Amino acid sequence: MSGRRACSSRPPCHSGGVPAKPRSISPPPARDIAGPLLHWYDAHARTLPWRAPPGNPAPDPYRVWLSEIMLQQTTVAAVRPKFDLFTTLWPDFAALAVADEAEVMTAWAGLGYYARARNLIACAKVVVAKHDGRFPATEAQLRALPGIGDYTAAAIASIAFGQRAVVVDANVERVVARLYAIATPLPAARTAIRAAADAITPDARSGDFAQAMMDLGSGICTFRAPKCLACPLHDRCDGFASGAPEQYPVKPAKLAKPQRYGTIFWAERGGSVLLVRRPPKGLLGGMRSLPTGPWADTPPGLADAPLDIAWRTLDRTVAHVFTHFGLELSLAVGDVEGHSAIGANIGEWWPIADIESAGLPTVFAKAAAEIRRVQ
């Protein structure tokens, strides 16, 4: 299926002067990649809480899945403490499937991309309800589960179930684009990158191969200043031979981020502050938050204030940058003493001293810290 076997692994390719016939649609790799890469991995694999040492039996699929979801667009350093927290609170699918969803969202707070947490819960419920509490072991069945896309399905199939799967993440894209000096810009290059990744993926130790590619991309074949002389593949890398490996993969120009403006409303009542729950989908969906007005192209002032009280605007703002826009928040504070019935129908009064336990997304945690500092 991969067309990756080298001539050296079978009887002589040529006999009687007859040219070898192509065996595969995609061009066969001109050099062995998996061999030296796995050899390097055996000596240099990172030790990670969700990972089995090279060559060992596959780790718990639940832990592999949880780590893969958390690691989507997220650094290992950020994932480590959250992985420890989640595996302590919910050690398996059965526990997560019956978990209090608000507690899961609170535990996820700060990690970002909160749809992952919503899909995490949904996936655990499906696994328990339809798969008897265990993952289905085929890539196609994994792909059908909430929050599991092409990359994660392949990663779980190979790492947790020992199946051959073509695992392509940003690391693999970078390593492969450099190995073959693929000059086509992304995203058009993805077809060729995937074909090349398929061609170099071995049948045996497919999961170790995937993790080795990611370790290589993370520590050696880095986005800038790759450490080529420490790379086990540099003697067979077109990018290294070109003298400018960092130019691959070629990426499209980025668009400027728009700037938006909003207002945070800090309503106090006897040492507590009013918190609300954001709508279930969209930006920061499902997360507990401070009340906000609209996020608009110009400062919206006190529009959409959660309570009809006297607001005082602080002489400071809080800046935050999301993936696709910047946000500058004005800060409005108000005292609701004497309005004790107010607010109960729109949110909850949270003790200010325990605000860190509310599970606020970082943008609101920053605003809360700034308001408490200034007050």
Place this chain on the structure above:
DNA sequence: CAGTCGTGGGA
């Protein structure tokens, strides 16, 4: 396909 969706860290 292209836009949406967070955050922290490295250079």
Place this chain on the structure above:
DNA sequence: TTCCCAAGACT
């Protein structure tokens, strides 16, 4: 400081 990225998925 500013820019860019990190084990992508979903619509």
